[in-house]
Amino acid sequence: MPLRIVNHFARLVLRALGYGLVGSFISALIIFIIFLERQTDLSIWHHADLDEEFTVSSDVSSFDQYLALEDRLFKQLDELVYAEVPSGNRNVINRFSRGSRSDPGRWPVNWNRSFVLPNEEPTAGVLLLHGLSDSPYSMRALGERLHESGAWVLGLRIPGHGTAPSALVEATWQDMAAAVRLAAQQVKDRVAEKPFYVIGYSNGGALAIEYTLETLDDNSMPTPSGIVLLSPEIGVSEVAAFAVWQARLGHLLGLEKLAWNSVIPEYEPFKYGSFPVNAGDLAHRITNHNQERLTAMQGSGKLDNMPPILAFQSSADATVIPQAVVDKFFTRLPPGAHQLVLFDINRNVDIEDLLEYDPMTVFSPLLKQTDPGFDLTLVTNESEGSNRVVAIRHTADKETPKTSTYLRDWPARIFSLTHVSLPFPPDDLLYGGPDAGKSPGIQLGNLDMRGERGVLRITGTALLRLRWNPFFDYLHSRTLEFMNLQTK
Numbered sequence: 407m408p409l410r411i412v413n414h415f416a417r418l419v420l421r422a423l424g425y426g427l428v429g430s431f432i433s434a435l436i437i438f439i440i441f442l443e444r445q446t447d448l449s450i451w452h453h454a455d456l457d458e459e460f461t462v463s464s465d466v467s468s469f470d471q472y473l474a475l476e477d478r479l480f481k482q483l484d485e486l487v488y489a490e491v492p493s494g495n496r497n498v499i500n501r502f503s504r505g506s507r508s509d510p511g512r513w514p515v516n517w518n519r520s521f522v523l524p525n526e527e528p529t530a531g532v533l534l535l536h537g538l539s540d541s542p543y544s545m546r547a548l549g550e551r552l553h554e555s556g557a558w559v560l561g562l563r564i565p566g567h568g569t570a571p572s573a574l575v576e577a578t579w580q581d582m583a584a585a586v587r588l589a590a591q592q593v594k595d596r597v598a599e600k601p602f603y604v605i606g607y608s609n610g611g612a613l614a615i616e617y618t619l620e621t622l623d624d625n626s627m628p629t630p631s632g633i634v635l636l637s638p639e640i641g642v643s644e645v646a647a648f649a650v651w652q653a654r655l656g657h658l659l660g661l662e663k664l665a666w667n668s669v670i671p672e673y674e675p676f677k678y679g680s681f682p683v684n685a686g687d688l689a690h691r692i693t694n695h696n697q698e699r700l701t702a703m704q705g706s707g708k709l710d711n712m713p714p715i716l717a718f719q720s721s722a723d724a725t726v727i728p729q730a731v732v733d734k735f736f737t738r739l740p741p742g743a744h745q746l747v748l749f750d751i752n753r754n755v756d757i758e759d760l761l762e763y764d765p766m767t768v769f770s771p772l773l774k775q776t777d778p779g780f781d782l783t784l785v786t787n788e789s790e791g792s793n794r795v796v797a798i799r800h801t802a803d804k805e806t807p808k809t810s811t812y813l814r815d816w817p818a819r820i821f822s823l824t825h826v827s828l829p830f831p832p833d834d835l836l837y838g839g840p841d842a843g844k845s846p847g848i849q850l851g852n853l854d855m856r857g858e859r860g861v862l863r864i865t866g867t868a869l870l871r872l873r874w875n876p877f878f879d880y881l882h883s884r885t886l887e888f889m890n891l892q893t894k
Contacts, residue, residue: 448662451502451672452571452680454486459573460565462584469560469592472585476563478521483569499673499848502570510675512847517543517676518568520589521561524596529556530631530889531597533589535610536561538685541568543676543836544607544829551882555891558596562589564610571672571680575665579613579692586617587596587627589893594628601631603889607829608725611638611717612692615735619699622708631834634885636828640696641730642689672861675847676836679864700738716888718828718881721765722751725825728766741779741802747884749877750786751822754793765822783884785813785877797880813880820872828881830874837873875888 458479466472498506511514518541532552534545542561549559565585566577594602606614614633621629663669667686670679699811703709719731736746750766772778781802788794793815800808817832817839830837830851835844837851851873862869875881886893 421487425558435452443854448666448669451487452572452666452669454483454570454572454661456482456486456569456573458482459569460585461579461581462578466588468874469588472588473520479569480519482826487570499671502677505849508673508675509847513675514846517541517546518563520563521546521549521560523549523553523557523559525553525556525558525789528558528597528600528864529891530558530603531593531603532557532559532889533586533602533604534559534561534595535586535604535606535613536567537608537610538635538689539571539678539681540608540610541572541676543672545605545610547831547834547878548605548829548882548885551836552885552889552891555886555893556888557891558593560589560593562586564613567678568676574678574685575682576684577688579688579695582609582613582688583616583620583692586613590617590628590630601889603632603634605634605636605885606638607636608825609639609689609692611635612640612689612696614638615640615696616692616699618713619696619703621702622711629711631715632714632716632891634888634889635715636881637719637726637825638717638721638731638735639689639726641727641733642686642693642736643727673717673848673864674850697734700735704738709738710740712739714743714745714888715739716745716747716884718747718749718884720749720823720825720828721769722822723765723825728765732769732772736778736780739780743802744780745783745884745888746780747783747785747797747881750784750821752820753787754791754816755821785880787816788812795877797876807831812832817876820876822872823875824872825876827872827875828878831878831882832874832876835873838875839874842874 456479458481460466460472460475460479466475484770487726488504491500491504493504499508500506501508501510503509504511510518515521521542532549534542534549536542536544542563545561549561562585565581566574577805583629587883590602590604599624604614604617606612614635615638617627618633619629621627665682665684667681667683668679672679700709714734717736719728719730720729731746736744739819748766748769751764766773772782779802781799783797783799785795786795788796788810795813795816797811797813798808799811832839833843834851835842835846836849837854842849842851852868883893
């Protein structure tokens with residue numbers, strides 16, 4: 407067969423394959439758009455333009471000005487959202503309906519807002535940073551306990567949070583980081599030469615790391631005496647990198663629903679239910695930024711000045727990549743007074759055959775090391791067949807023998823902690839377990855609902871997810887020890 411005929415045939419085949427791939431892509435895109443457009447219609451809290459929100463370009467140079475802007479923001483929220491939603495009764499579940507069981511106004515304090523717990527003669531200053539789609543409420547319990555121990559505490563409402571889910575559609579991590587800088591300066595100004603700590607939960611952990619790394623480069627910013635991380639956002643799924651393209655496509659086509667990963671009822675008073683794709687994108691961007699900064703600082707030796715770190719991580723975590731706290735953070739730090747607490751799953755429940763995988767498998771190489779370069783604690787069953795939970799602590803000091811401390815028994819019917827459970831004590835009125843007191847409104851930590859799948863607009867996995875930490879007292883005591891504070 408002549409060569410020109412072969413070449414012509416090959417071009418036809420390649421062209422056909424090209425058309426086929428383009429056609430497949432377009433078909434898949436159409437199916438994807440149809441799927442997303444079939445989700446629940448957007449409501450006023452998905453559309454509200456709250457332009458009183460703080461951004462990196464706001465004319466705000468102090469935390470007092472930040473609070474003044476926050477006052478205007480919440481007045482705007484009342485006018486644009488609450489005033490437009492019919493008032494409910496105590497049986498209605500909608501945080502934006504006045505009087506409903508999910509109305510934040512049912513609580514004595516609106517924990518969606520920044521809060522300050524002052525002390526006239528503080529022993530330390532503490533800045534609390536909550537997670538993505540969250541609010542300062544998630545840091546309330548730990549903040550109150552630290553305050554009782556003498557700390558001056560500030561719980562920051564991070565921009566984009568505490569108001570309406572629409573506020574996260576345009577928010578950037580730079581907006582959030584700028585607010586952290588104002589709040590950190592406020593805490594340091596209040597405690598002067600006393601120690602200053604930052605505690606970050608989830609995305610707040612990423613912001614705590616970002617802030618601390620910046621202080622190593624900028625002497626004008628107060629460097630924390632130490633940072634505490636709870637379920638820190640250090641590694642997220644690579645799928646998050648594509649989130650921005652979904653939003654851009656929706657903007658291009660005029661399809662507002664494409665700006666949202668999920669649209670569900672807003673039944674939680676201090677946390678958004680709906681999740682915009684921009685939130686996933688900014689999580690991806692700040693984690694990448696932190697990794698780039700760590701790489702640059704490793705080469706310059708600046709990480710030698712990194713303040714001590716205490717991190718708590720559940721091996722079972724569906725929101726962030728658990729092993730990233732080791733692989734992408736602790737192993738990149740020079741040896742120092744750093745501490746990592748890992749929570750194992752419950753080894754005394756018959757779920758081996760039901761496990762998708764063993765969450766602790768990824769930490770096996772770490773647990774086999776004799777000298778990881780930091781203090782390592784494993785919270786796990788005392789022995790096979792035992793329901794007793796112990797904290798097995800290996801200190802970085804080789805001369806100090808490991809210790810095993812009994813904490814408590816695993817509560818009935820709980821097989822693991824979760825990403826969202828770490829900051830909440832068992833008696834939390836909103837998210838606590840059987841020991842929680844009577845809530846002013848809805849109670850979400852002790853639900854036990856049964857019925858047919860596909861009936862509720864809230865998934866069964868969301869209802870079953872553990873929302874409180876059986877070992878919160880241990881988390882609290884380790885935090886006090888880390889900060890050299892005493893229980894009063």
